[in-house]
Amino acid sequence: MNRIIRLEELLKEQPEDAFMNHALALEYIKAGEEEKAEKVFRKILSTNPDYVGSYYHLGKLLERKGDEGEAVRIYKKGMEAAKRMGDTHAYNELRAACEYLEF
Structure with missing residues (x-):
């Protein structure tokens, strides 16, 4: 079965599941x-602002769309969330992505 269809079916039962939505x-x-x-x-990110991985992927998506300013904003919000969560690996990845766009 198509993975998208399967995930959409699972989300009918648990619509707020951040992992499945991601x-x-x-x-x-x-x-x-x-x-x-x-x-x-x-x-x-509106319902689970500490789901750190989504910041990186949303930022990359925005970069591909050419919206670098919004990508930087998302990366910075993600860095704040990663810091709150004590996730130094995610923080460093988000910082590197952000710095690449800013410099």
């Missing part, structure tokens, strides 16, 4: 449906 957004990206992916990432 997986769905990544599948949308693989399928070339970046607008859908962006909506899912933004939904995740």
